Amino acid sequence: MLALLRSWLRRRRLERIRIPASTWRAAVAVLPLADRLNPTERDRLRDLATLFLHEKALEPAGGLELTPEMGLCIAAQACLPILNLGLDYYRGWSSVILYPEGFLARHEYTDPNGLVHSDHRPLIGEAWERGPVILSWADVAASAAEPGYNVVIHEMAHKLDMLTGEVNGLPPLHRNMPIQEWSRVFNDAYQRLCREVDRGLPTLLDPYAADSPGEFFAVISEAFFTAPDRVLTGYPEVYQQLQAFYRQDPLARQPLNEPLPAAPDLPGPAP
Ligand SMILES: [Zn+2]
Structure with a gap:
């Protein structure tokens, strides 16, 4: 009411x-x-x-x-x-x-x-x-x-994350989004990034995302809106989860006749 x-x-x-x-x-x-x-x-x-x-x-x-x-x-x-x-x-x-x-x-x-x-x-x-x-x-x-970075979106993602309490990378999911799926997808992606940072490998995201799961969610939200092709290329399952949570598909907004910006060369998933 x-x-x-x-x-x-x-x-x-x-x-x-x-x-x-x-x-x-x-x-x-x-x-x-x-x-x-x-x-x-x-x-x-x-x-x-x-x-x-x-x-x-x-x-x-x-x-x-x-x-x-x-x-x-x-x-x-x-x-x-x-x-x-x-x-x-x-x-x-x-x-x-x-x-x-x-x-x-x-x-x-x-x-x-x-x-x-x-x-x-x-x-x-x-x-x-x-x-x-x-x-x-x-x-x-x-x-x-700046593709891949956005200070405002980063802090707003923290605000969304805080709706469920502490900053831990888990915003309030919609009813049709199983929490186990979100946790599995984000945890796998976060662990992979941490391994890449630990080994000094090039990373698709700002290495600051390895600071904590909460920072990972904020940093990948920046990229989702400002360089969605990078997120879809490197973290397709995370892209799907963010698409469901934000109820937006930023990549679909890309005009068909415009080539996508080149993503950096990436290592394959770490073992
Ligand atoms: Zn932050």
Whole structure:
């Protein structure tokens, strides 16, 4: 009932606050991610971005001068993963903090002897459970057109993962998606990447994905939307799982008369 009411209120609100068509066209013109969306998908992305900007506060930090174009750029990218899921998948948090460049974040960790340490690490993006998403504008802008990388999608994938609790690479699956199948496919792919990284072999994904299953899900989600051919080539079963979860097939958006970008030479699966 609440969801129905929220959906009705959002539709009413959209009639008043929808991003003007010319503003939207200018915003997505610099985003290759939006190039291949059909007109219906572009309209849906525009509506989601409008509501995203209405429901999430964009907060500048570190002396950043926030412009409306920055907000639009972030909202358009943030809403691509939920294009066919809906804005409720970003429930439970309300702000995006934007720094001009990479920022230092304090982290605590426990060493093998049980001692808790704290340090400050430079980051380009961070997502807090039930808290803000923090982004570096320089890196958002740089990765907006870079195949295989996207800082905004990475942090949004963490937000989706957090819907089921800890960041472990398991977002809330749909009813028709057996959890055992997701776990098997992702675990096999993650283990393979870890072996490749350990052996110093070339990897299809950013080696940072080997950091943990949660990072693997975020990194391969970046690639799913920005270089889907690489994911389908190297991780076909993961591609199918992501296609089912995001309810999107980014590769199908590739025009038939345009050759796919070349994937790097890859080693075969490690024994
Ligand atoms: Zn991450």
